[in-house]
Amino acid sequence: EHGPAAGFMKANGMTGVLIDRVLADDAFDTVSADSAAASAEVARALVGKGHRDILVVGLGQQAATVRARLEGFRATALQLVPDIRIDVVLAESEVEPLRTLLS
Numbered sequence: 001e002h003g004p005a006a007g008f009m010k011a012n013g014m015t016g017v018l019i020d021r022v023l024a025d026d027a028f029d030t031v032s033a034d035s036a037a038a039s040a041e042v043a044r045a046l047v048g049k050g051h052r053d054i055l056v057v058g059l060g061q062q063a064a065t066v067r068a069r070l071e072g073f074r075a076t077a078l079q080l081v082p083d084i085r086i087d088v089v090l091a092e093s094e095v096e097p098l099r100t101l102l103s
Helices: 005-011 036-048 064-080 096-102
Strands: 017-019 029-031 053-059 085-091
Touching (some): 053 064
Parallel strands (some): 017 029, 053 085
């Protein structure tokens, strides 16, 4: 884990699936995604489990891979459930702005 997000979530009893974070601790499900196709699979899995309000939290869109992952996720989820709600909260370089937005 690169940063305190998983620890914060665990300490506050939050549930979630960590994308691109593989932890030794098994407190959260993790998905390691490296392309739009992989993120599309994540969308299918979440939609298949009945999720209709999804929050994507992460650091920046500078990398083309991050943009591809978001687009793959969003396009697939919207194709499966046109009225699904997908909110995206990104910080360009630091975790602190995310904490402020989520508190």
